[in-house]
Amino acid sequence: MPDAPALAHAAVRAAVAEAAALAPALPLFAGGKSFGGRMTSQAQASAALPGVLGLLFFGFPLHPTGKPSIDRAQHLADIKVPMLFVQGTRDEMADAGLIEPMVEALRAHATLHWVPEGNHSLHVPAKSGRTDAQVLDTALDAVRDWTERILER
Numbered sequence: 001m002p003d004a005p006a007l008a009h010a011a012v013r014a015a016v017a018e019a020a021a022l023a024p025a026l027p028l029f030a031g032g033k034s035f036g037g038r039m040t041s042q043a044q045a046s047a048a049l050p051g052v053l054g055l056l057f058f059g060f061p062l063h064p065t066g067k068p069s070i071d072r073a074q075h076l077a078d079i080k081v082p083m084l085f086v087q088g089t090r091d092e093m094a095d096a097g098l099i100e101p102m103v104e105a106l107r108a109h110a111t112l113h114w115v116p117e118g119n120h121s122l123h124v125p126a127k128s129g130r131t132d133a134q135v136l137d138t139a140l141d142a143v144r145d146w147t148e149r150i151l152e153r
Contacts, residue, residue, distance in 0.1 A: 008039035016049045027151055031056030045075040054082040054150050056143060059120045062094040073102050083110045084146045086139050088118025113142040
């Protein structure tokens with residue numbers, strides 16, 4: 001069982017503060033995988049994370065498996081920094097028919113990068129002809145390109 005949101009939000013804030021202290025000259029981005037990404041977005045929505053230029057989500061858990069909904073996304077409208085969602089097309093916790101319009105509604109603040117055939121962990125089936133390492137390389141290329149665009153602003 002993951003930690004309660006209040007504890008997770010505090011952990012996100014502590015990690016951001018530590019990163020800023022350890023590398024004050026580097027651009028600061030925050031985010032996470034699944035629950036970690038959602039807790040980071042909730043923390044940012046409640047009170048901006050100091051110095052954070054954007055949020056990155058790998059497998060944002062839009063809804064519980066088998067229970068499509070956008071309830072977990074309501075707070076995202078309160079976020080004023082850019083967000084990148086890296087999602088698998090087979091993610092059972094982020095129905096494409098729900099996440100695409102959700103990202104579109106966030107307009108200039110959100111970008112969606114699809115991992116074809118990826119599941120919630122971005123794992124692809126062997127029949128895809130791609131390894132998990134190749135998929136991760138492609139996803140990280142998308143992250144690099146997105147962060148460079150943010151830094152050019």
